[in-house]
Amino acid sequence: MSIKDKKILVTGGCGYVGSVLVNKLLKKNAHVVVYDTQWFGNYLEKNNKLEFIRDDIRNIDKYNLAKFDKIVHLANIANDPGVELNPSLSWEVNVLASHQIMDKINNSSVDQIVYASSGSVYGVKEEENVTEELSLVPISIYNKTKMVSEKVLMSFKDKFKVHCIRPATVCGISPRMRLDVSVNMLTFQALKNKVMTIHGGQQVRPNIHISDLTNAIIHFLENQNIESGVYNAGFENLSILDIAKRVNEKVKSEIKILPVNDIRSYRLNSDKLLNTGFKKEKSVNNAIDEIVKNFNDGKLVEKDSYYTVKWMKHLKI
Numbered sequence: 001m002s003i004k005d006k007k008i009l010v011t012g013g014c015g016y017v018g019s020v021l022v023n024k025l026l027k028k029n030a031h032v033v034v035y036d037t038q039w040f041g042n043y044l045e046k047n048n049k050l051e052f053i054r055d056d057i058r059n060i061d062k063y064n065l066a067k068f069d070k071i072v073h074l075a076n077i078a079n080d081p082g083v084e085l086n087p088s089l090s091w092e093v094n095v096l097a098s099h100q101i102m103d104k105i106n107n108s109s110v111d112q113i114v115y116a117s118s119g120s121v122y123g124v125k126e127e128e129n130v131t132e133e134l135s136l137v138p139i140s141i142y143n144k145t146k147m148v149s150e151k152v153l154m155s156f157k158d159k160f161k162v163h164c165i166r167p168a169t170v171c172g173i174s175p176r177m178r179l180d181v182s183v184n185m186l187t188f189q190a191l192k193n194k195v196m197t198i199h200g201g202q203q204v205r206p207n208i209h210i211s212d213l214t215n216a217i218i219h220f221l222e223n224q225n226i227e228s229g230v231y232n233a234g235f236e237n238l239s240i241l242d243i244a245k246r247v248n249e250k251v252k253s254e255i256k257i258l259p260v261n262d263i264r265s266y267r268l269n270s271d272k273l274l275n276t277g278f279k280k281e282k283s284v285n286n287a288i289d290e291i292v293k294n295f296n297d298g299k300l301v302e303k304d305s306y307y308t309v310k311w312m313k314h315l316k317i
Helices: 016-027 057-062 079-085 087-105 141-154 182-193 210-222 240-250 284-296 308-314
Strands: 007-011 031-036 050-054 070-073 112-116 161-167 169-171 195-199 204-209 229-233 236-239 254-258
Touching: 007 016, 016 031, 016 210, 057 087, 070 087, 070 210, 079 087, 079 141, 079 308, 087 112, 087 141, 112 141, 112 210, 141 161, 141 229, 161 210, 169 182, 169 210, 182 195, 182 204, 182 240, 182 284, 195 240, 204 210, 204 240, 204 284, 210 229, 236 240, 240 254, 240 284
Parallel strands: 007 031, 007 070, 031 050, 070 112, 112 161, 161 229, 169 204, 195 254
Antiparallel strands: 204 236
């Protein structure tokens, strides 16, 4: 199904994932409204099919959401360290706002919502193949907010299509860059300092290229007939040390290994997503190459706002 001329609301559309997604939606001639606080800036270029609502997601009750065809819900306080700065704020943004959105669009013309959850909701699993059928045992507050938000959204699946994507750790270049996620962070450390610092290194993390994640979101938008539910999105389960070694193949640097108390490993199996017809196109190696090229071309320049916790502290959030 074409999304041309569809009115799509993207919450968190100025963020790391949102900035890439919005540009792709515009190329498909969708009409996009971005709802974002713009705490981390706005790197989206003007477009006659792009509008902005600059506001806190907790104020979404003020707006008419019934005019949209579809919603992509990305707005959240990201990752464990960011959430732990202000747990109350994180419950309000990550969970309460999700409930407000669903209440607003209930019995409206909105026919689909795609939600970016997290692959970390499973907690630590011994199984090599962590599929959607396994139990959720979230460990951190961030993991718990994502699990509860999923349950809120899925409670409306009889009213319209609800697709919850559980992404792995995202990597790759975005207009609104992040340098505090593993692949991006290690690559930038190697480029800037010629030293990568890792803690432990044997911990396994699932990874997904930002292009594949945004393509997966569009895949659901264009294939609304796919059954409502949760879908893992991660294609490379790699140890942190393996990621560092891949970076070292591109940027010769020292790998400095420090002790660590947190030896948790996370894996994802994404066969369910692939069985819907989705095709993975990029890899961790592609992300490393992109970061190296952008750095060498002078397009990737470090900013405090590329680090979630550092910038939230700066903004006193």
